[in-house]
Amino acid sequence: MSDILNVNNLVKCYDQFTLDQVSFAVPEGSIVGFIGSNGAGKTTTIKAILGLISYDGGSIELFSSSHKQDSASVAAKQRIGVVFDTLPFPADCQLSDIAALGKAAYPNWDAGLFKQLLRTFQIENTKHIKSLSRGMGMKLQLAFALAHHPELLILDEATAGLDPLAREEVLEILRNFMNDEHHGILISSHITSDLEKIADCVVCIDKGKHIFTKDIDEICDISGIAHCRAAEVEELLQKELFNPQSLRIIRSTYSTDILVPDRIKLAQAMPSLACDRTNLEDYMRFMLKGEIR
Amino acid sequence: MKTMLLSDLIIMRRNLSQMVAMCFIIVIIIAVAMNNTLAPIGGCFGAMIPLLYLFSIASYDEMNNWQSFRLTLPTSRKDVMIGRYMSIIIVAIISAVIGVAVSYLVGFVASLIGTQTGAEFGDMWNYTSPTGDFLSTLTLATNPPELIVGSSIGGAAMALFLSAITLPLVAKMGLTKGVRLVPLVGVVIFLIVLAAFGEGGPLAVYVPDVIQWVLSDDSAFVWIIVGGTLAVVVLYFISMIAALKLYKTREF
Structure with a gap:
């Protein structure tokens, strides 16, 4: 094409x-x-x-x-x-x-x-x-x-x-x-x-x-948003599952959310970590406002 | 060019009939109520309709951002501008023809009833011709063809002259901003003419001869109309070249 x-x-x-x-x-x-x-x-x-x-x-x-x-x-x-x-x-x-x-x-x-x-x-x-x-x-x-x-x-x-x-x-x-x-x-x-x-x-x-x-x-089927506590953030980053440039982090008072490019891969590596599907709006928000580690 | 020409005429087709009707009312008032000659009829038609058309179509350009959308149609900027100039000149020619036709129509009607005195039509008309024949100045006998045709062409030429000044400004900055500069350009042109032909000007020496020629030669009126119209057509063409350059770089 x-x-x-x-x-x-x-x-x-x-x-x-x-x-x-x-x-x-x-x-x-x-x-x-x-x-x-x-x-x-x-x-x-x-x-x-x-x-x-x-x-x-x-x-x-x-x-x-x-x-x-x-x-x-x-x-x-x-x-x-x-x-x-x-x-x-x-x-x-x-x-x-x-x-x-x-x-x-x-x-x-x-x-x-x-x-x-x-x-x-x-x-x-x-x-x-x-x-x-x-x-x-x-x-x-x-x-x-x-x-x-x-x-x-x-x-x-x-x-x-x-x-x-x-x-x-x-x-x-x-x-x-x-x-x-x-x-x-x-x-x-x-x-x-x-x-x-x-x-x-x-x-x-x-x-x-x-x-x-x-x-x-x-965006909508493969990537995901992981909801992490502070220790989980470090664990996720240290595992080097993904290219650091592909992750986006938004910290809030109670948790830290991380946009990951492959939620299935994350779920296999860290089964205890909650990781939701993302949508275009959230993906865009993370990509524009998220912090790169 | 054809696209733009048709686009302008399609958008304006309903307004044009309104303009002709409005112009007809105005010229009847001017010609009949003021006991004038037929000259203002052709002059008004020739000048008013093209100018109303120019400002209306330029207003439509800015309405709903039509001018931006128009550039997404399969037409070039050059064609848009040439089409606009052509549409105005076509409207000016048609207006002049309508002016001639209406002049003859009014002249014909006035000739039919021109033997009656103003008093016979009551007080309303009495002041226009209290002692002479009513509408006598509007009859075909008192208005030669060159006056009727010349006034229509002269009116159209005047409209084209003003269009030639206005269109490059509208092409560069749109009607809303561009029209503010039209009076300034008019004043500049007036000052240039004054400097050239006024006292002490390089062309001042010819002014008495021209006045003498106008007063003594019966054909002077015709030559002034023909010469003026040709000069306006040249100016109009130069204006179009300038507008093409200005419109080419305009951003929407």
């Missing part, structure tokens, strides 16, 4: 923030979650990928062809569907205007598919943009993004502010999109539970720096 999107050592410098050599890829057939705290640089990265901002170093390859500085190529953009966190169409437009915009913009615009998606999402064709709820707005954006048969979807906080039912509907749409093995999705989100449901791997950045890239299975 080749990479649909490849970001290599991306650098973007602002006065008070630097996106510092961020690298990751979206292979065909995979959903890549893009996480990080507020101001980490996720939106900056996505803007650079989409050509909304220039960048100062590194490279971005879309569909195996690189684009420089000011914008992604027109040909590449024909193969991308974009969903932002807010509905980006002028508020006075009607849905028929949005369909006309799609037809004007994309050579492979599928008017029938757009109508069908609107029907599926129960969005009335006569509605003004300004009368759509947030959930409806996100679905409209998804319909617009999907109606030209893109190969790559880029979603920036697309599920933020949606109720659980609407979020589940959106995730279902994304799963259906991935039925084609040549498709790929880059989705940035603060709602890590959504990513646990659909992402194949997760890229985390913080303060402009790449923190980790991990398969979701490694």
Whole structure:
């Protein structure tokens, strides 16, 4: 499987923030979650990928062809569907205007598919943009993004502010999109539970720096959080079961929690030690806040 | 370019009909109530609609962050800017044509009822033409074609001139920030013209001759419109080149 999107050592410098050599890829057939705290640089990265901002170093390859500085190529953009966190169409437009915009913009615009998606999402064709709820707005954006048969979807906080039912509907749409093995999705989100449901791997950045890239299975199924007393911490560290750089320690008043890369291995070596499964949110918390021994 | 051109016109299509209706009401008030010639009709249509269009479409750019999303569509920044310039010039041409058509329509109606005096229409209209024929200044007989067509083209040229000043600023910093600098640019242009043609200016010596020519030559009006329009088209093209460079480096 080749990479649909490849970001290599991306650098973007602002006065008070630097996106510092961020690298990751979206292979065909995979959903890549893009996480990080507020101001980490996720939106900056996505803007650079989409050509909304220039960048100062590194490279971005879309569909195996690189684009420089000011914008992604027109040909590449024909193969991308974009969903932002807010509905980006002028508020006075009607849905028929949005369909006309799609037809004007994309050579492979599928008017029938757009109508069908609107029907599926129960969005009335006569509605003004300004009368759509947030959930409806996100679905409209998804319909617009999907109606030209893109190969790559880029979603920036697309599920933020949606109720659980609407979020589940959106995730279902994304799963259906991935039925084609040549498709790929880059989705940035603060709602890590959504990513646990659909992402194949997760890229985390913080303060402009790449923190980790991990398969979701490694995070949610293999790694774990060990709850240790002081003596157990030393014992665990002295056993050298894991690379010290892979452990993250968060100390609290009553215990010390250690993120370990393989909870089964730990359980075999130290059966008496309580070690829970972790989830993406905790994994990210440990990776960002945890202490390295 | 086609994508952007269509995108602008799709977004504005409902607003354009409102603008034409609003402009029609305004020109009727100006022309009829003030007992004017047909010139303001074409001038208003030619100038008002493109300018309303410019500021409306630039406002829409900033609404819901549309301008950022638009750049994710399969179109280049160059095409976005050229499309914007083309859409304005198309609207200006259509507005001038509408201006001519409305002028002839009003002139035709005024010619039909132009023999009646103002008094016959009651006090409301009496002050506009108390002694002469009502609407006599609006008849086709008193408004030659060059006045009707020239005023429409002149109005459109004025709109394009203001667009040529405004668009590079909007391209660089958006409407909200860019529009603040438009008056400043206007003042700078005014001062340059004043310095060139005012007392002591290098071109001041030609001013009396030009005034003499305008007053004595019947075709001067036509030449001023033609020359002015050509100058504006050149300025508009230069403005587009500048806007392309400014928009290329803009960050969203």
